[in-house]
Amino acid sequence: MGVRPLITALGLLVCWQLLVWATGAPPYILPGPLAVGRVLLARGDLLLEHALVTATEILLGILIGSLVGAASAILLTAWAPARRWLMPLLVVSQALPVFALAPLLVLWLGYGMASKIAMAVLIIYFPVTAAFFDGLRRTDPGWLELARVMNARPLAVLWRIRLPAALPALGSGLRVAASVAPIGAVVGEWVGSSAGLGYLMLHANARMQVDLVFAALFLLALMALALYFAVDRAARRLVPWQRETLPET
Amino acid sequence: MAHEPPPGISVSVPRLVFGGTLLFADLSCRFAAGAWTCLLGPSGVGKTTLLRLIAGLVEGGRVEADDGRPLAGRIALMAQQDLLLPWLNVLDNSLLGHRLRGEGAGERAKRERRARELLARLGLGHRLSALPAELSGGMRQRVALARTLLEERPVVLMDEPFSALDAISRHRLQDMAAGLLDRHTVLLVTHSPLEALRLGHRILVMGGQPVTLREIAAPPGPPPRPLGDPALLALEAELLEELAASDARMEEAWASAP
Numbered sequence: 001m002g003v004r005p006l007i008t009a010l011g012l013l014v015c016w017q018l019l020v021w022a023t024g025a026p027p028y029i030l031p032g033p034l035a036v037g038r039v040l041l042a043r044g045d046l047l048l049e050h051a052l053v054t055a056t057e058i059l060l061g062i063l064i065g066s067l068v069g070a071a072s073a074i075l076l077t078a079w080a081p082a083r084r085w086l087m088p089l090l091v092v093s094q095a096l097p098v099f100a101l102a103p104l105l106v107l108w109l110g111y112g113m114a115s116k117i118a119m120a121v122l123i124i125y126f127p128v129t130a131a132f133f134d135g136l137r138r139t140d141p142g143w144l145e146l147a148r149v150m151n152a153r154p155l156a157v158l159w160r161i162r163l164p165a166a167l168p169a170l171g172s173g174l175r176v177a178a179s180v181a182p183i184g185a186v187v188g189e190w191v192g193s194s195a196g197l198g199y200l201m202l203h204a205n206a207r208m209q210v211d212l213v214f215a216a217l218f219l220l221a222l223m224a225l226a227l228y229f230a231v232d233r234a235a236r237r238l239v240p241w242q243r244e245t246l247p248e249t
Numbered sequence: 250m251a252h253e254p255p256p257g258i259s260v261s262v263p264r265l266v267f268g269g270t271l272l273f274a275d276l277s278c279r280f281a282a283g284a285w286t287c288l289l290g291p292s293g294v295g296k297t298t299l300l301r302l303i304a305g306l307v308e309g310g311r312v313e314a315d316d317g318r319p320l321a322g323r324i325a326l327m328a329q330q331d332l333l334l335p336w337l338n339v340l341d342n343s344l345l346g347h348r349l350r351g352e353g354a355g356e357r358a359k360r361e362r363r364a365r366e367l368l369a370r371l372g373l374g375h376r377l378s379a380l381p382a383e384l385s386g387g388m389r390q391r392v393a394l395a396r397t398l399l400e401e402r403p404v405v406l407m408d409e410p411f412s413a414l415d416a417i418s419r420h421r422l423q424d425m426a427a428g429l430l431d432r433h434t435v436l437l438v439t440h441s442p443l444e445a446l447r448l449g450h451r452i453l454v455m456g457g458q459p460v461t462l463r464e465i466a467a468p469p470g471p472p473p474r475p476l477g478d479p480a481l482l483a484l485e486a487e488l489l490e491e492l493a494a495s496d497a498r499m500e501e502a503w504a505s506a507p
Binding site for chain 2: 140142143145146147148149150151152153156157160161164165239240241242243
């Protein structure tokens with residue numbers, strides 16, 4: 001990472017502004033980046049207030065979803081009955097589009113944060129569980145045989161061999177979680193809410209304040225990016241012994 | 250380093266099929282107490298399977314210690330891969346068995362001192378907190394040897410532990426292992442006739458399908474025997490010829506198999 005991606009982004013912004021000037025599109029259809037920037041400054045307080053709500057929903061969603069997902073994966077690994085009874089259910093449950101549940105969640109949990117957090121939890125639970133469980137069951141058989149000859153306790157094998165060996169897989173699951181959790185929160189806000197960037201966008205859109213929609217979108221993208229890089233960093237910290245084999249860009 | 254006298258081991262296998270081929274039929278053999286037995290033979294003949302059978306990792310035969318007590322808990326294993334855990338440092342890797350058995354903290358300081366001493370003898374005293382990825386292949390396999398020794402088990406099963414190493418590391422590690430494991434019952438599976446002739450008190454050649462075992466007279470003198478010994482080198486040439494012929498026969502057998 002260096003300045004190159006920034007230059008690319010800047011180039012795209014210039015193209016966007018040029019397009020707006022060239023076509024003379026009215027600001028209630030397509031505002032240019034300059035107009036969006038003005039709204040960002042002028043209505044910063046409002047935007048920040050709503051961004052804070054959405055950020056809280058996303059972070060709590062990731063925290064709870066990751067914890068529950070990781071715990072499920074460990075349970076599935078450690079306890080064979082859980083694998084037999086729950087695994088098929090878990091896979092089939094993924095056939096259900098989570099977004100379709102959003103209205104129900106709002107109905108049950110109300111217009112506040114709870115329904116959005118639940119939405120984010122639901123959407124990241126499966127990727128985290130699936131990735132971590134996958135890692136937990138792919139432990140090098142050589143290690144397991146060595147442990148067997150050493151008369152290791154089963155719990156120690158899980159805790160000291162299977163689990164650390166599966167941390168890179170958990171890291172992949174968390175990266176996916178970080179990139180989909182904002183979707184869950186925003187969809188939840190669209191279905192019914194009284195605060196949050198999703199709520200703000202919906203209302204601004206209805207009032208033709210498209211520049212405000214773009215400003216909210218910009219903040220959302222910024223949050224998602226920050227989140228992804230934070231999780232990516234944490235995931236690398238989790239496995240300091242793993243070497244990256246792709247050259248730095 | 251083991252406290253109890255090492256037992257001899259007898260194995261009898263009525264019939265064992267592995268990967269669709271009949272490896273063993275009415276096989277019975279005995280491995281002498283407190284001595285190194287080297288198992289030679291062409292690839293695929295069943296050397297590793299025999300070792301895994303003794304380790305209790307494969308079912309299908311009777312394995313007994315000749316002192317009448319169960320073998321479980323008295324065996325340590327050393328494989329061709331070092332099997333070090335990449336997230337543990339050298340010291341912790343060498344004490345893995347104790348950690349996995351959850352042995353009491355009371356003995357911990359004593360165990361750690363012994364591990365430090367042994368690792369220092371193996372030339373790793375200055376790398377105790379290094380992760381496996383920071384070590385060379387030879388050093389990693391020395392850590393694996395330390396881990397095997399610190400198990401303090403009278404029977405040691407080795408599956409080509411030196412074959413992935415460069416010639417110099419291999420030679421050094423063979424000497425170290427021979428010195429440190431001289432009062433153990435050791436079973437060493439190897440591809441290398443030279444290694445068997447250097448290290449074995451007894452040398453068994455496995456061949457055929459199902460397997461038959463043939464003992465070869467080991468060269469005189471205690472292991473590790475010097476490489477320059479002409480008797481040893483002459484025997485190596487002889488053994489190599491025999492193994493090559495046996496290898497060719499096995500390939501023919503596979504080619505003509507239905």
